[in-house]
Amino acid sequence: MNITPEIKLYRAMINKAIEDSLLEPLSGLPDYTTDDTGSVEWRRIRDKRRTLNEREYWRQNARHGLMDPYMDILYAMCYHESIDGLRDQLAWIWEEIDADPSKSKMFISKFNCKAGHHKAGGIKKGQRKKVKDEAQSS
Numbered sequence: 001m002n003i004t005p006e007i008k009l010y011r012a013m014i015n016k017a018i019e020d021s022l023l024e025p026l027s028g029l030p031d032y033t034t035d036d037t038g039s040v041e042w043r044r045i046r047d048k049r050r051t052l053n054e055r056e057y058w059r060q061n062a063r064h065g066l067m068d069p070y071m072d073i074l075y076a077m078c079y080h081e082s083i084d085g086l087r088d089q090l091a092w093i094w095e096e097i098d099a100d101p102s103k104s105k106m107f108i109s110k111f112n113c114k115a116g117h118h119k120a121g122g123i124k125k126g127q128r129k130k131v132k133d134e135a136q137s138s
Contacts, residue, residue: 026059
């Protein structure tokens with residue numbers, strides 16, 4: 001299989017979308033401590049609020065983008081597989097992160113976008129992927 005620069009770019013876009021979708025949800029914004037809009041403290045808090053809002057925007061946008069029908073075509077073009085396995089994995093991971101945001105970094109460090117495999121060897125032959133129903137019954 002010949003991997004063109006365009007395919008490498010598309011794979012990088014998919015990887016970044018997955019990484020963004022696994023970020024912690026926005027828990028709250030810091031309050032302004034002073035009414036002086038020209039102070040260094042006020043500007044620091046404004047910038048922090050802007051950064052947090054942008055992260056939440058991209059997290060939600062990435063989740064919607066990964067479920068978009070056009071992603072089926074892009075993923076198939078890049079990996080010659082269906083995106084369904086990845087979506088099954090992401091669905092229960094997103095629920096885990098929403099329930100416990102501290103798991104976000106762990107999932108980001110272990111997750112590989114190719115069909116929902118983990119970086120530490122992926123799913124072994126004969127082993128089934130963990131799906132939402134199995135996660136709830138465990």
